[in-house]
Amino acid sequence: MKKNLGPVNGLYPSLTTIVGTVVNGKPNFLAIAHVGIFNHGTPQYLSFGINKAHYSNQGIIEHKEFSVNIPSEALVVETDYVGLVSGKNTDKSAVFELHYGSLAHAPLIVACPVVMECRLHSTLDFTSHDVFVGEIVATHVAPEVLTAEGKIDFTLVKPLLFDMQGVRYLALGPEVGKCWNVGKTMKKAGGRP
Amino acid sequence: MKKNLGPVNGLYPSLTTIVGTVVNGKPNFLAIAHVGIFNHGTPQYLSFGINKAHYSNQGIIEHKEFSVNIPSEALVVETDYVGLVSGKNTDKSAVFELHYGSLAHAPLIVACPVVMECRLHSTLDFTSHDVFVGEIVATHVAPEVLTAEGKIDFTLVKPLLFDMQGVRYLALGPEVGKCWNVGKTMKKAGGRP
Numbered sequence: 001m002k003k004n005l006g007p008v009n010g011l012y013p014s015l016t017t018i019v020g021t022v023v024n025g026k027p028n029f030l031a032i033a034h035v036g037i038f039n040h041g042t043p044q045y046l047s048f049g050i051n052k053a054h055y056s057n058q059g060i061i062e063h064k065e066f067s068v069n070i071p072s073e074a075l076v077v078e079t080d081y082v083g084l085v086s087g088k089n090t091d092k093s094a095v096f097e098l099h100y101g102s103l104a105h106a107p108l109i110v111a112c113p114v115v116m117e118c119r120l121h122s123t124l125d126f127t128s129h130d131v132f133v134g135e136i137v138a139t140h141v142a143p144e145v146l147t148a149e150g151k152i153d154f155t156l157v158k159p160l161l162f163d164m165q166g167v168r169y170l171a172l173g174p175e176v177g178k179c180w181n182v183g184k185t186m187k188k189a190g191g192r193p
Numbered sequence: 194m195k196k197n198l199g200p201v202n203g204l205y206p207s208l209t210t211i212v213g214t215v216v217n218g219k220p221n222f223l224a225i226a227h228v229g230i231f232n233h234g235t236p237q238y239l240s241f242g243i244n245k246a247h248y249s250n251q252g253i254i255e256h257k258e259f260s261v262n263i264p265s266e267a268l269v270v271e272t273d274y275v276g277l278v279s280g281k282n283t284d285k286s287a288v289f290e291l292h293y294g295s296l297a298h299a300p301l302i303v304a305c306p307v308v309m310e311c312r313l314h315s316t317l318d319f320t321s322h323d324v325f326v327g328e329i330v331a332t333h334v335a336p337e338v339l340t341a342e343g344k345i346d347f348t349l350v351k352p353l354l355f356d357m358q359g360v361r362y363l364a365l366g367p368e369v370g371k372c373w374n375v376g377k378t379m380k381k382a383g384g385r386p
Contacts, residue, residue: 002335003334003336004331004332005331005343005345007236007237009237010332010334011263012345013347014230037229041322047240076369076370077386079376080370094384114203115203124317126232135200137200138199139199147359152201152205152359154206163347164372166344166346166347168369169370170365170366171368172354174364175362175363175364179355179361183270191283191285193271
């Protein structure tokens, strides 16, 4: 018999990202572990809701551009740090070495093996939160985390998986099975496991 | 030097869920690994975008209710199966043993250690996709995955982490560090790692 915890968010772990913006002329970074995927296809949209009190929001609203960077385990301290302090009173522009793609206001983190440049598509007003919907313009990937076929190998990325219930970052584990594959025997058996 | 892969979605791994609906009077299930978190707070909102061609959409639109179930590794075959076959031509109502909370059209999966009942808040039209925004009404959790403090221990849940690039499910690994904690030394050091 399950226990009813009330309307708590049980959607963990979630991928930890660092969103990069330019605010008041300087790069700024915020750890966000709640970036959602809106669709499959082109354009590819993502979204994240952040409290309107955050410093990053004004940079996104002003420039309509931002980056989404995927830190590896090796960056756990820096990632946690940019989630602990606000750009309102702390200059975070020198925390990471940066590079840029085609968007001038989407600072990309050199040390993150996967980084995405995004253009703002729309902003949804969710009372306390701005929900930003962005279009991925380009994804830049370190060659050492690419497979021979040019796909991203996330076991090599070693992302930080956020667990809000345990207030911790968790590692990624090994493969359990192949998608759209391990269920095929059940399909052949007419839905019996 | 990173490689530009174009606008590919690099937001993996993502949590694999099974969304439950009632369509044409019968429970139906669809594996969805792209459920986003819209905010932190109460009400707690989540969202997922699914292609309008999916069978589940009509159930959500009709009843304005659905469930989000978190399968464990032990359910990898069943989870993959409900992502392989469509409710349009396959009755998936008997795949799982079910229970219900307060919502009549949010079928909950007994074997999933964490299940959420959701009420539809709004639907965003994203050309090929419906983006459903739901409010979590209640989260039911198996006692064997709860800590002594009543929090969900996701290392006991053993969720399936979806990797679209590797077309596979990955396991959750061990703890890397504590959130809002491991960055404190850097904060004390004025931003130096």
